[in-house]
Amino acid sequence: MDAIISQLPTGLAIGAVLLLAALGLNFTFGQMGVINMAHGELIMTGAYTAYVLHAWIGLNPAYSLLIALPVAFTITGTLGWLLELSIIRHFYARPLDTLLLTFGIGMILQQAARDTFGAPNVDVPAPAWLTGGLTLTDGIRIHYSRLFILALTIACVIAIAHYLNRSRQGRQMRAVIHNRDLAAITGINTRKVDATTFFIGSGLAGIAGVALTLIGPTGPTLGTNYIVDAFLVVVVGGLGQLRGTVLAAFTLGILNATVEAWADASLAKLIVFATIVAFLQARPQGLFTVKTRALT
Amino acid sequence: MACSRPSTWTKTLTAALALTLAATACGTAEPAGVDTDTVTVGMLHSLSGTMAISEVTVRDAVQLAIDEINADGGVLGRQIEPVLEDGASDEATFAERAQKLLQSDNAVAVFGGWTSASRKAMLPVFERNNGLLFYPVQYEGLEASDNIVYTGATTNQQIIPALDYLREQGHTSLYLVGSDYVFPRTANQIITAYADHHDMEITAQEYTPLGHTEYSTITNDIARTEPDAVFNTLNGDSNVSFFQQLRSAGVEAQDVPVLSVSVAEEEVEGIGADNIAGHLTAWNYYQSVDNDANTGFVEAFTDTYGADRVTSDPMQSAYNGVYLWKAAVEAADSFEVEDVRAALDGIGIDAPEGPITVDGDTQHVAKTARIGQVNDEGLIDEIWTSPEPIVPDPYLQGYDWADNLTG
Numbered sequence: 001m002d003a004i005i006s007q008l009p010t011g012l013a014i015g016a017v018l019l020l021a022a023l024g025l026n027f028t029f030g031q032m033g034v035i036n037m038a039h040g041e042l043i044m045t046g047a048y049t050a051y052v053l054h055a056w057i058g059l060n061p062a063y064s065l066l067i068a069l070p071v072a073f074t075i076t077g078t079l080g081w082l083l084e085l086s087i088i089r090h091f092y093a094r095p096l097d098t099l100l101l102t103f104g105i106g107m108i109l110q111q112a113a114r115d116t117f118g119a120p121n122v123d124v125p126a127p128a129w130l131t132g133g134l135t136l137t138d139g140i141r142i143h144y145s146r147l148f149i150l151a152l153t154i155a156c157v158i159a160i161a162h163y164l165n166r167s168r169q170g171r172q173m174r175a176v177i178h179n180r181d182l183a184a185i186t187g188i189n190t191r192k193v194d195a196t197t198f199f200i201g202s203g204l205a206g207i208a209g210v211a212l213t214l215i216g217p218t219g220p221t222l223g224t225n226y227i228v229d230a231f232l233v234v235v236v237g238g239l240g241q242l243r244g245t246v247l248a249a250f251t252l253g254i255l256n257a258t259v260e261a262w263a264d265a266s267l268a269k270l271i272v273f274a275t276i277v278a279f280l281q282a283r284p285q286g287l288f289t290v291k292t293r294a295l296t
Numbered sequence: 297m298a299c300s301r302p303s304t305w306t307k308t309l310t311a312a313l314a315l316t317l318a319a320t321a322c323g324t325a326e327p328a329g330v331d332t333d334t335v336t337v338g339m340l341h342s343l344s345g346t347m348a349i350s351e352v353t354v355r356d357a358v359q360l361a362i363d364e365i366n367a368d369g370g371v372l373g374r375q376i377e378p379v380l381e382d383g384a385s386d387e388a389t390f391a392e393r394a395q396k397l398l399q400s401d402n403a404v405a406v407f408g409g410w411t412s413a414s415r416k417a418m419l420p421v422f423e424r425n426n427g428l429l430f431y432p433v434q435y436e437g438l439e440a441s442d443n444i445v446y447t448g449a450t451t452n453q454q455i456i457p458a459l460d461y462l463r464e465q466g467h468t469s470l471y472l473v474g475s476d477y478v479f480p481r482t483a484n485q486i487i488t489a490y491a492d493h494h495d496m497e498i499t500a501q502e503y504t505p506l507g508h509t510e511y512s513t514i515t516n517d518i519a520r521t522e523p524d525a526v527f528n529t530l531n532g533d534s535n536v537s538f539f540q541q542l543r544s545a546g547v548e549a550q551d552v553p554v555l556s557v558s559v560a561e562e563e564v565e566g567i568g569a570d571n572i573a574g575h576l577t578a579w580n581y582y583q584s585v586d587n588d589a590n591t592g593f594v595e596a597f598t599d600t601y602g603a604d605r606v607t608s609d610p611m612q613s614a615y616n617g618v619y620l621w622k623a624a625v626e627a628a629d630s631f632e633v634e635d636v637r638a639a640l641d642g643i644g645i646d647a648p649e650g651p652i653t654v655d656g657d658t659q660h661v662a663k664t665a666r667i668g669q670v671n672d673e674g675l676i677d678e679i680w681t682s683p684e685p686i687v688p689d690p691y692l693q694g695y696d697w698a699d700n701l702t703g
Contacts, residue, residue, distance in 0.1 A: 013512055014510055132546060135546075216537045221346050265502065265510070266503050
């Protein structure tokens with residue numbers, strides 16, 4: 001119990017990273033059923049946006065990160081929207097083909113990044129106000145960069161919840177997920193909703209990318225570090241379930257941190273994976289499911 | 297009719313045999329990859345996948361050496377023609393491409409490899425085909441193949457000098473953190489055996505999967521337990537996360553220095569000089585090494601690839617490999633692998649890292665060990681240097697305490 005309490009801040013911090021990486025996937029994979037293997041590369045695009053703003057355009061690191069957030073959202077969102085418009089929409093009925101397709105898109109994006117920015121990692125300096133950390137008690141220290149990610153994640157979740165529940169477009173999105181045909185009959189332009197969903201999902205990947213430059217490497221293969229975890233979170237949470245994704249991310253984060261306190265990181269990862277497999281055996285649909293009256 | 301058939305067969309067979317013999321006779325004069333004015337060598341590095349980040353830089357260094365030698369008249373009057381293959385960060389691909397380079401391209405020497413896994417996969421291919429591989433990266437030792445020339449450091453030229461240095465500085469408790477694969481695990485075995493023998497304490501031994509990015513628990517643990525030093529055998533991207541998060545955890549280089557064995561100039565750029573300044577590295581070469589050969593090397597490299605590029609230990613070792621091969625070929629006056637290998641013993645060159653000599657028994661290279669400290673500009677300053685080049689000892693036979701190590 002002590003271990004859980006002392007590792008709680010670390011667990012929350014890890015959970016926030018997982019959640020941020022998974023939020024966008026919750027839209028593209030969770031809501032639309034596209035097994036989007038290129039999600040990691042959209043995260044990478046966001047990270048490189050932060051790099052470009054700082055290193056090429058020369059913004060001061062003190063605030064370039066804050067500017068990078070909306071810029072990255074727009075750029076990766078547009079990129080995702082274009083991909084949906086040009087390629088992915090032709091594959092909606094063929095989930096396994098979209099897997100291969102998006103995997104290929106991911107590789108192309110990776111190589112494009114390598115050709116543009118070079119194979120080595122690039123340095124995205126953290127703003128001075130995010131270095132260092134807060135000592136809670138002896139041995140428990142939470143880094144400012146982690147607090148920032150936690151705050152950013154919470155802000156994103158609130159914004160998404162508000163969008164889905166309060167806005168007209170968000171409600172249309174939910175209607176399409178519940179029953180596409182019925183939604184279409186009531187006059188919702190489902191094509192437009194699909195494109196919007198992809199835009200938001202990809203844009204969130206961009207925001208994750210910017211935030212992840214604070215705690216990890218910025219290189220062409222950045223996305224591959226997070227893609228598996230992101231899928232796990234969405235699957236465990238239940239497809240298309242925001243509250244499921246949130247709960248799953250923090251549970252996995254805390255579980256990871258707690259196990260890591262007494263085993264090493266390799267073993268912790270193994271134990272977490274085994275737990276997930278066992279959980280999905282018992283509950284393949286994840287924590288929450290969409291209740292729908294559709295016949296499918 | 298029926299009886300004439302065997303005689304036709306015999307004729308054809310004789311003709312074929314004669315042709316084969318003639319072909320073999322040509323072969324004894326020069327191996328198949330050698331023409332009157334060119335000689336084929338292979339370059340086998342990961343140009344795609346997770347290792348591309350490091351291996352592309354090594355490929356550049358090999359290419360530079362080949363271009364320089366060609367501009368200078370080639371080897372034995374022949375221009376070097378490199379065949380470039382992509383190992384794709386995958387051991388099986390390395391083995392398959394190596395086979396292709398040796399069998400269909402007839403490469404008389406191959407420059408390639410980075411991870412130990414790729415080397416282990418290529419080793420049987422080179423032994424079976426009697427090829428010659430120049431492997432450029434420091435590694436975990438406990439290996440010596442006749443068909444591989446190891447131009448990077450083995451453990452007694454990097455890890456043991458690093459431990460000697462830490463001990464000299466009065467650091468008696470070490471925290472070990474490494475990626476979970478063969479090199480860090482073997483290195484940590486050696487470190488633990490060394491520590492036992494020298495009354496040093498190992499406070500923890502942590503492994504994380506390759507590509508791991510969550511170091512909160514480990515960095516908090518380091519901040520809390522305050523070991524004298526951290527010995528870091530993390531590889532690749534993980535170093536970026538580790539150093540960023542270590543800094544956030546409030547661990548300062550002057551209190552708990554981290555000594556890394558897989559972080560060179562190239563990696564420092566990605567980590568960010570701010571995050572790693574003041575920490576230590578153990579290598580045999582730094583861009584800042586001060587001698588004429590290195591000045592020339594750095595100048596040629598930045599002229600070719602751009603002023604923002606840095607040179608690192610594995611790049612330099614790969615560059616040396618080409619020149620060692622050239623020297624051995626010229627000493628043997630032959631491109632034949634057997635002859636080149638026989639000539640390699642005692643071959644020395646004035647490398648950017650200083651004078652190096654091939655030890656014929658192990659086909660490793662005697663080289664100088666150097667401890668460096670990362671400065672604010674992201675370059676590494678030399679702060680300690682072994683008095684002379686250290687003779688390679690891949691099986692650590694010269695160290696009593698290393699008797700019980702397993703590979």
